[in-house]
Amino acid sequence: MTTPVPQNRVAQWIEYRLPIFSWTNKHLVDYPAPRNLNYWWNFGSLAGFMLVLQIVTGVVLAMHYTPHADHAFDSVEHIMRDVEWGWLMRYLHANGASMFFAVVYIHLFRGLYYGSYKSPREILWWMGVIILLLMMASAFMGYVLPWGQMSFWAATVITNMTSAIPWIGETVVTWLWGGFSVDHPTLVRFYALHYLLPFVLFGVVFIHLWALHHRKSNNPLGIDIKSPKDTIPFHPYYTVKDMFGLGVMMFILLIFTFYMPNVLGEVINYEKANPLQTPAHIVPEWYFLPFYAILRAIPDKLGGVVAMVASIAILFILPWLDSSRVRSARFRPIYKWAFWIFVVDCIALGWVGANTPEGNFIWIGQVTTGYYFAHFLIVLPLIAKFERPTPLPESIHQAVLKGGGGGEDAPAAAAEAAPADAAAAEKT
Amino acid sequence: MADAAPSQDSSSEHAGTRRDFLVLAAGAMGGMAVVGITWPLIETMNPSADVLALASTEVDISQIEEGQVIVVKWRGRPVFIRHRTADEIASAQDVSLDDLSDPQPDAERAPRPQWLIVEGVCTHLGCVPLGSKIGDPRGEFGGWFCPCHGSHYDTSGRIRKGPAPANLPVPTYEFLDDTLVRIG
DSSP: OOOOOOOSHHHHHHHHHSOHHHHHIIIIISOEEETTOOGGGGHHHHHHHHHHHHHHHHHHHHTTOOOOTTTHHHHHHHHHHTSTTHHHHHHHHHHHHHHHHHHHHHHHHHHHHTTTTSTTOHHHHHHHHHHHHHHHHHHHHHHHTTOBHHHHHHHHHHHHGGGGSTTTHHHHHHHHHTSSSSOHHHHHHHHHHHHHHHHHHHHHHHHHHHHHHHHOOOOTTOOOOOSGGGEEEHHHHHHHHHHHHHHHHHHHHHHHHHHOTTTTSOGGGGSBOOTTOOOSSOOOOGGGHHHHHHHHHSSSHHHHHHHHHHHHHGGGGHHHHOOOSOOOGGGOHHHHHHHHHHHHHHHHHHHHHTSOSOTHHHHHHHHHHHHHHHIIIIIHHHHHHHOOOOOOOSOHHHHHHTTTTTOTTGGGGGOOOOHHHHHHHHHO | OTTTOHHHHHHHHHHHHHHHHHHHHHHHHHHHHHHHHHHHHHHTTSOOHHHHHTOOEEEEOTTOOTTOEEEEEETTEEEEEEEOOHHHHHHHHSSOGGGOSSOOOHHHHOSSTTEEEEEOSOTTTOOOOBOSSTTOOOTTTEEEEETTTTEEEETTSOEEESSOOSOOOOOOEEESSSSEEEEO
């Protein structure tokens, strides 16, 4: 793994002044990645690609969009009908937002399953949570820009949540609006922030990767890299694997973009914003549904908003709630179940969020919300305390090369049920 | 202090005082500059003068028939003006204050009982409640019903059921004469 010295004299001249060739080599070519990364590890680079795609299509759209309460709606139709390829840029951008959330959610659950939030990757994890928050803010404000009915009422409902803050809530919400309701000043500031935040997000992604490359990737076994034998160079192995994943993702994104570009949207957003008429059924985009269900599950305005914020904020302290030192769920027989129950719970929350809060949806929403928090605050600490993990393999390369490909059964062969272990586990 | 290490103390103290003073003074000035610019930056986002200037509106109410509600726009948001029927007035006035989660007598909300003027913005998350148009659902208490999260308001615009924490607010208004009202 010697750093290749560029042969080209121009490249040498540049390298001496800005070591871009050795830097690229260190982080993208010879970068030592665990040799056992599976396809769930594709989603980080896919998210990075989606961010770039959103920025590129977004900048092009901004050249044709008019941030004005009277003209925004028409300018979006102008993009759709008159601007060359405008329909493609807009549909890519709108469906790209959904794709971005999809890959980021998978990336997040990957981290949950394999314990990627645990020491020494807590700051890496925090940066990820901040990225998620920035994404949500950007997506929400972007959704407001077309100034359709759903844009307007989503903006009204979401900004009104701040009015739940005791004492200063009303002042804060007036400040957010720049008026006495969602109106032109609100639209323009949302536009400014929607343009800004993705670049802030890009900066946080840089810190995310900095921390990642400092402590290196986690892997399906959740054990540390111990020797160069545990790693393979990023290029060509993972560049090729990521490219394949990119192909699959683009296939899905383009199916939506070309064949069902509006299936994830709301028809009523093709109706211009009307401040005097609330649509009969307000629903957020699919990627906000679980949080919307949590908001509605608490029959109190402030309580609902607090619960919704807490549902994401709780991720910040996750590394300390789950104190088990074993990272990967492969070696955690009980946590593995808790993980899948949690996945089902999140999907159930999304389903509740998509429906009107009536009848059975009320108690289902409350039970699933309760379990969401119980998973973090009760289930995880208890599992960490009482679970007896199966023995970890010696090293990544041993598990991969000798243990039958590091499958689920490999470590079980070495499992020895010693009563002393059980006693020790109960003490800790 | 003095008997610990007098020679060292006095020299370092002497050398430190001027430098410390400069660091503190420069730091304080810098801090004031940051606060000084942060305040205007935050203030720019508050409603501007032209938005504040549109803060009142006059409405002719002579055409509103008994039982009818009209919706007018004030400060960019709807205001309901309801010409209440005798039944609606009676049902609003007959409620015991103990049954209300945000207790307020009807007389306080509608000084002229036949006219109820309230902001048409649900106090939960800001949707416009239904009930102003003929055929709209009016909820279990005959006033308004918010479709977003299911809040029910009575014929005095008071919250009776659902997640909203407060009654529909009564804007400041004034009857200029029997047919003209100024809101704001």
